[in-house]
Amino acid sequence: MTKRILTFIAGMTAALSMAAEDLPAIANIYARPHQSLNGKWSYIVDPLENGYYDYRLKPMEKTGFFENRKQTSPDQLVEYNFDTSPQMEIPSDWNSKDEQLFMYEGTVWFKRDFRLDRTPGKRYILYFGAVNYEAKVWVNGKKAGEHTGGYTPFNFDITDLVSDGDNFVVVKADDKRAKDNVPTVNMDWWNYGGITRDVLIAELDDTYIADYSISLDGNSTSRISGWIQLNNEIAGKDIILEIPELGISEKCITDSSGQAAFSVRAKPALWSPDNPKLYDIVLRYEDSDIRDMIGFRTISTSGKQILLNGEPVFLKGISIHEEAPFRSGRAWSPEDAATLLGWAKELGCNYVRLAHYPHNEHMVRTAEKLGLMVWSEIPVYWTISWNNPGTYANAENQLTEMIRRDRNRCSVIIWSIANETPHGEARDRFLSSLSLKARELDPSRLISMAMEVTRADNGVNTLDDNMNEYVDIISFNQYVGWYRNTLEEARTMKWVIPYDKPVIISEFGGGAQAGLHGEVNARFTEEYQEELYIRNLEMLDKIDGLAGLSPWILMDFRSPRRQLPYIQDFYNRKGLISDWGLRKKAFFIVQEYYGEKRPETPDDAGK
Ligand code: GCU
Secondary structure (H helix, E strand, O other), X not given: OHHHHHHXXXXXXXXXXXXXXXXXXXXXXXXXXXXXXXXXXXXXXXXXOOOOEOOOOOEOOOOOHHHOOOOOOOOOOOXXXXXXXXXXXXXXXXHHHOHHHOOOOOEEEEEEEEEEOOOOXXXXXXXXXXXXXXXXXXXXXXXXXXXXXXXXXXXXXXXXXXXXXXXXXXEEEEOOOOOOOOOOOOOOOOOOOEOOOOEEEEEEEOOOEEEEEEEEOOOOOOEEEEEEEEOOOOOOOEEEEEEHHHOEEEEEEOXXXXXXXXXXXXXXXXXXXXXXXXXXXXXXXXXXXXXEEEOOOOEEEEOOEEEEOOEEOOEEEEEEOOEOOOOOOEOOOHHHHHHHHHHHHHHOOOEEEEOOOOOOHHHHHHHHHHOOEEEEEOOOEOOOOOOOHXXXXXXXXXXXXXXXXXXXXXXXXEEEEEEOOOOOHHHHHHHXXXXXXXXXXXXXXXXXXXEEOOEEEOOEEEOOXXXXXXXXXXXXXXXXXXXXXXXXXXXXXXXXXXXXXXXXXXXXXXXXXXXXXOOOOOOEOHHHHHHHHHHHHHHHOOOOOEEEEOOOOOEOEEOOOOOOOOOOOOEEOOOOEOOOOOEOHHHHHHHHHHHHOOOOOHHHHHO
């Protein structure tokens, strides 16, 4: 009996300790008092994970690399040493930072020292913008927590793990692909591993504002509403919402769940690509203030039109991978965001598809400032393990973390739950559940997914996907002139999309090596790509209800599926711009098309 009780208690303790680690990522972390842990981290490459498992593959409780052990006497055996190991600038992916790790997939350990002068009563939160793919984190040798998913933020309350003065954090980052992961084992982008986004420690009061939602009240343009959530379930607490430029100073009071709701009359200037107006807002709780910049807009559909602030809008877009311009590797910084999105603006875009996973927060915030609407996507990509409950839970968690981080970003208008997934009952169950979850988490935005043309015979392309009822926008990828059909056939192609919803072509395009010139029928020449764009734009323009495009893709990006020597060299060359920033001829075809493009309006039909 005793043994069974002890086993049960151990199980509960383990569950509780896991639960204690599970702190939803804090909203708008950059606006909190914090110290950055970006910079040089020591790292140890560990392909057999012997810093975590013993030789019988049992996790080591005390003697793993997370201990950051030092040899204190000549006769002591310690077979690792962070202090004499190489260092890497973080954030970064190890593939582009250490040429021995270019193709490496597995575990790399990272260690960083940091000093802390604690203030009594304060909480200390260790925050990661992302670690690809699985992170285990220890502080001063004690477990802080774990996270799975390579593209969303997470954090741990380390208040009870830190001390005044010197501390250290150790991260076990493991980017091994696995069939049941999200994404699964095959994808057309480089599996950049490591601590790929900002790391920081925030200092917060014992009770603090953990999350909030501030937006127009549904499709009303004369009321701002939302809620503010404390980390503790305390009722009767005053929180002040200030929007000085609108003359708003609204006191709201928390309920028993620690959440304060508000709804105020207001007539803000509406955010749009032509007027990306953002308002300074301040949230005051006791003696702490949180500042943010928030834009107010409505997004909806009506039949085959997308309406921004009630007006038809044509999404003049481009797809973008989180590939760093010029240097390659994982993009992560405000400077990378400014370059990539600056190129999208130069192209004439009012919209970007951030593929195939949530990009870093700087991308979404920079898009707001530049006036770019955003499609944000979770990496439910290709042949996911549709029947695996753990895979679904992982996908739903990444969806939840994506929405939680960006719910206040007016640039985000579309949540995408998948890309090019094979039809089937299990996939339909998986995706319909995800769609319902997205609607539950955020009823204010549009839902979509990149589908595929299901039938193409005798020049008629039909899109027939059960998921049509679970999306607000019918989006699909097509590669006429690259993976199928000829450029000549593009002239007469017909498209059948039997749904009364707006249509976005979420991908089309073809490859070209910047600077390679030749006949228009010669693959990978700029002339071929240019002709492909001319033919595709002519063809797609005829689609009834076409409400937007996001051609594939802004910039060449690394992919392990692109092996053609001297042309691809592990780059997907469908960029309109090369990885070195060279604009290819097709760039100017799209720029011209967008220059003349405006939304279809009902009276256009009569012309
Ligand atoms: C697919 C896929 C992309 C891929 C592209 C290509 O549509 O969605 O991730 O990179 O085609 O083949 O270049």
